[in-house]
Amino acid sequence: xxxxxxxxxxALGLWLATRWVSGIRVDDAGTLVxxxxxxxxxxxxxRPIAIVLTFPITLVTLGLFLxxxxxxxxxxxxxxxxxxxxxxxxxxxxxxxxxxITGWIGSFLVGSRAKVEFYSHRRR
Numbered sequence: 001x002x003x004x005x006x007x008x009x010x011a012l013g014l015w016l017a018t019r020w021v022s023g024i025r026v027d028d029a030g031t032l033v034x035x036x037x038x039x040x041x042x043x044x045x046x047r048p049i050a051i052v053l054t055f056p057i058t059l060v061t062l063g064l065f066l067x068x069x070x071x072x073x074x075x076x077x078x079x080x081x082x083x084x085x086x087x088x089x090x091x092x093x094x095x096x097x098x099x100x101i102t103g104w105i106g107s108f109l110v111g112s113r114a115k116v117e118f119y120s121h122r123r124r
Contacts, residue, residue, distance in 0.1 A: 003040060005106075005110055006040055006103070006106070007033075007036040007037045007039075007040045008033075008036060009036075009102060009103055009106030009107075009110075010035075010036040010039045010040055010099060010102075010103060011032050011033050011035065011036030011037075012036075012102055012106070013036075013098055013099035013100075013101075013102030013103060013106075014026065014032055014035050014036060014039070014095070014099060015032055016098050016099075016102060017094070017095035017098040017099060018032075020094075020098060021091050021094045021095050021098070022087075022091070023086060023087030023088060023090065023091025023092075023094075023095075024078075024084075024085070024086050024087070024091050024092075024095045025084070025085045025086075026083060026084050027083035027084070028083065030083075031081060031083035031084055034081060034083075035077055035078075035081055035084050038077050038080060038081065039073065039074065039077050039099070042073050042076055042077055043073055046073065046076065047069060047070075047073050050069050050072065050073075051066070051069060054069065067093060067096065067097065067100075068093070070096035070097075070099070070100055071089065071092040071093040071095070071096040072092070073096070074086065074092050074095050074096045074099065075089075075092045078092075
């Protein structure tokens with residue numbers, strides 16, 4: 001269930017990226033949800049390998065190279081899905097930044113374990 005919530009948050013981030021970045025296009029809502037799911041799979045499998053392989057350059061750039069890795073993961077998803085297109089590296093970088101910010105906000109709202117959490121205050 002947590003993976004599906006995170007995939008929906010990623011799909012929301014991708015939708016925002018298609019609205020705000022002119023170089024990102026997704027044909028329909030089904031492709032958008034599929035892109036969110038595929039982005040979750042790519043981030044779970046490919047991204048850790050890319051981070052380990054590029055660790056020295058990530059250290060030298062004080063972590064800013066992680067934005068390039070996120071852009072590459074978004075570009076990989078676009079290359080795998082026929083209904084999604086990214087015009088270039090700049091569009092992928094801006095799109096990855098939007099998706100990352102959306103993911104951070106989503107993680108804050110649903111908790112670290114991707115469960116919807118409700119807090120209540122009891123009076124004594």
